[in-house]
Amino acid sequence: MIALSPRSLDEAVRHLADDPALVPVAGCTDLMVRGPEALHRMDRVLDLLGLPELRGICAVSEGLEIGAATTFTEIRHSAAIRAAFPALTAAAEQVGGWQIQNRGTLGGNLANASPAGDSLPVLLALDATVILAGPAGQREVRMDGFHTGYRKTALAPGEILVRIRLPHPPAGTVQAFRKVGTREAQAISKVVVALAGHVEGGRIAGIRLAAGSVAATPVRLRAAEAAILGSSPGLVTAERAGRTAAREVQPIDDVRSTADYRRFALERVVRRMVLGLT
Ligand SMILES: Cc1cc2nc3c(=O)[nH]c(=O)nc-3n(C[C@H](O)[C@H](O)[C@H](O)COP(=O)(O)OP(=O)(O)OC[C@H]3O[C@@H](n4cnc5c(N)ncnc54)[C@H](O)[C@@H]3O)c2cc1C
Incomplete structure (x- = not known):
């Protein structure tokens, strides 16, 4: 070589x-x-x-x-x-x-x-x-x-x-990263999610959500973003984000996971991340 x-x-x-x-x-x-x-x-x-x-x-x-x-x-x-x-x-x-x-x-x-x-x-x-x-x-x-x-x-x-x-993200931006794999470490992800968002005057003023292992490419979760932009943070908003995210992706079954589990995990991870917006 x-x-x-x-x-x-x-x-x-x-x-x-x-x-x-x-x-x-x-x-x-x-x-x-x-x-x-x-x-x-x-x-x-x-x-x-x-x-x-x-x-x-x-x-x-x-x-x-x-x-x-x-x-x-x-x-x-x-x-x-x-x-x-x-x-x-x-x-x-x-x-x-x-x-x-x-x-x-x-x-x-x-x-x-x-x-x-x-x-x-x-x-x-x-x-x-x-x-x-x-x-x-x-x-x-x-x-x-x-x-x-x-x-x-x-x-x-x-x-x-x-x-x-x-x-530079806007002041007060909350960021989160979560990888769901078979083990705690040394695992290729079944689902991987990232969030960057900020709250102003009690409303979600900016939100970017993205996920990997749920489509052929890494994707922005645009429907979930749109579903919560302008809402007040809290459980209802977080649940709406999770549900919408799970609906908008097209994961596949493969050796690492099933499509159903990927949707399930994505919904929960997004919900928890959005709950972290304050
Ligand atoms: C045991 C193991 C565990 C791993 N675990 C993970 C993990 O948990 N998460 C994860 O995301 N990945 C994981 N990986 C994959 C890998 O380590 C990462 O994707 C890593 O970032 C690849 O970087 P590299 O510099 O080694 O790329 P390389 O192997 O050198 O290159 C990868 C590809 O990118 C191209 N390339 C590299 N740099 C450039 C450049 N600057 N411009 C244009 N083309 C370029 C190369 O031509 C090649 O096609 C794992 C791999 C192994 C072997």
Whole structure:
């Protein structure tokens, strides 16, 4: 296997343009478990971990930018992320075990595009934007438009995911993350949910709910959001959110869970999260 280790984003983009068969790799925690056949086809890889443009967590005027090659361990340890985006910290703490968190990157989780990826609903709920770079330069894609189908993304051939931008949430925003799996730890989710919402003058003034493992892509729970926006927080509102969320998704039966259980779990998780809005 040939591994290219570019020193800059420009160099990496040039390599990809010259050789479209090159596979970009970060922590390899997804790629290395794809099976011998897939690994055999991967004879030329482009190592992204050394690219300075993909590393680090920095404050920008709108919020925070996180390099795509930032590991979940780095996210867990970031005081800036914990202060502003505790839901992302909570998700990072529950990805795999420590070994996976040490290698696995936020960009890899997004680009791998599993509907069960833990960070995906969080980034939807937090209204993230992803920044991509390719031969034509850089462009931005709202998180809502990044996952275009089952394991499909808006990344065009030759493009690299460079950074993820999270805007400052409105003051008083409550954030929540919950993953339901077979075990407490080291489980791929049956259902994963994230919420960001705030209350003003006794009414829910903003609400973003998102879920994974309940459709082919991570989804915003827009009907549930619409059902409670402007309502006063409390049990009746929370129950309405849970019921609506369970109705609006199309989960499947698979090895990890049944569609019925996913709906059941989603209803309860959403209800409990919305109850946390004060
Ligand atoms: C034992 C185990 C447990 C796991 N547990 C969890 C879990 O609990 N929750 C969870 O969400 N995931 C889990 N995963 C999956 C995996 O660890 C994550 O998805 C991780 O974030 C992938 O990141 P990576 O850097 O290792 O990606 P890689 O394996 O390096 O790459 C994954 C895909 O993304 C592409 N890619 C990576 N970076 C970029 C980039 N910057 N630009 C363009 N394309 C890119 C690669 O070409 C590849 O197609 C687990 C995996 C294992 C093996």
